[in-house]
Amino acid sequence: MSAGTQRVLHYYARYLEHPSGVTDSLNHWAEASIAAGDDVSILAAQPTGGDRNEFAFEGVVKTIPHWGRSRGTWVPIGLLRELKRGDILVLHEGWVLSNVVAGAIARIRGARIVVMPHGVYEQQIVANQRDLLGIRARMDRWLLGRASAVHVFYGGEKTVVREFAPSVTRFITVPNGTTEVPADAMWNGAGDYFLWIGRFDLFHKGIDNLLEFWARLPQPRPKLRLVGPDFQNGRAAALAMVDRLGLGDSVDIGGRVTGAAKDELLASCLAYVHPSRWESCSIMLLEAAAAGVPSLISDSIHAAHELGPLRVLRSVDFTDDTVDGQATLESVAGNRELAGSAFDWAATEARWSRVGTQMVEAHTALGLRTQGGLRP
Structure with a gap:
């Protein structure tokens, strides 16, 4: 030194x-x-x-x-x-x-x-x-x-x-x-599913709220993929909820993904969903923004109040059963204007x-x- x-x-x-x-x-x-x-x-x-x-x-x-x-x-x-x-x-x-x-x-x-x-x-x-x-x-x-x-x-x-x-x-x-995302990992929205990536902490990450939100959607429900490392048997608890709520046809639960597999999942999703009950500053949410992915997050976390007004993402109360869930998802699915705002913010000030x-x-x-x- x-x-x-x-x-x-x-x-x-x-x-x-x-x-x-x-x-x-x-x-x-x-x-x-x-x-x-x-x-x-x-x-x-x-x-x-x-x-x-x-x-x-x-x-x-x-x-x-x-x-x-x-x-x-x-x-x-x-x-x-x-x-x-x-x-x-x-x-x-x-x-x-x-x-x-x-x-x-x-x-x-x-x-x-x-x-x-x-x-x-x-x-x-x-x-x-x-x-x-x-x-x-x-x-x-x-x-x-x-x-x-x-x-x-x-x-x-x-x-x-x-x-x-x-x-x-x-x-x-x-x-x-945020970090720069390679061109081949940028969002294209070519898939037919919404995506969540994170640790299977059922309560903290709001997975239970997301699944109940999904159960309230009209049939046929859109596809939802949940992937990430297990935490205190949270993945098994999520699987049990999927079974109890009758979501087996629309919700797929998988293990941890990294590298190219993770990039492909994120690039092809309709939108990224982030239902955490509380959150400091999610790295995964920032990764989604950097890849230009439109995102829907819980309105209870700090990012909703900080980034929502910048039109970087949209937020919702996943626990509110009066919310029109289908319309909410449609507002972010494949939303290229929202994706562009997220990418521009991530590529500059973030x-x-x-x-x-x-x-x-x-x-x-x-x-x-x-x-x-x-x-x-």
Whole structure:
């Protein structure tokens, strides 16, 4: 590392366990700091399970020693050697002892703390924490209150964080970004199905609401494909709902898709549907926009309020049985005007190169950076 180079360390203990929206987002934020000339590391625990993150950032990720046997008990003792005065330590997600300890070590070592919650302080998540004595909430509030800034993706998330931790006053508001999609993976709408891609978390991802919405549609119902990795037997629960609601002729459920298979599914769908009950800043939704796919999302997530007015997508309350579901789907299916707006937005103001620069500028404006980068 040369003199005058800002050190930025991202800590996410589970980073190497499996790929996710969080790890994808983290990779891009790390790339943004590298583009600014920073010395960047991603610090993680050695994985304990059988899965691995095949998209780990080679040459940047580093495992550090931890005490404890699992996510709930990990203590990142290796940070004592890694952190230096003036470093920026970015802590991802929350509700884990390891992040709180990491924050305490950062304060001891004179590093600046930025917490990037990725939506973990949404009311539904807070309400469902197993925290009878409130100890976990107090620890996270302690951490948030001592952070130099909390990095949220949309303005509405500031209210969410303040409701949980009223002492937080310094925010960075910069969303996840988009990457360029190859010409052969751009949306063509040649298929006959609507598409959802994600983790089979039946409640969080609103899969139950989507299936009930589909059951209310008049016959013959359009085809719907749901694909993605399993989560706590959520795929089996979805299959059971399909059977119970009599949707076997219109709904197809499959496993995780990646690469060319995923690109083809997205390119050929009539539209992408995203029924999450809550969401911070969905990477999958951004991928759909980048490919020029018309999208219909739940009106309860931040993107509905941020991107709806820009005509990047359309939103609906999937739980409202007075909604004309057929007309709603027809308004997005094959909608080339909506697709064009999504693509134009994704190709300009939403690009990672642009939002990454905004992040570095925000660090500078808040006085977090002590060296290099985009400092004037």
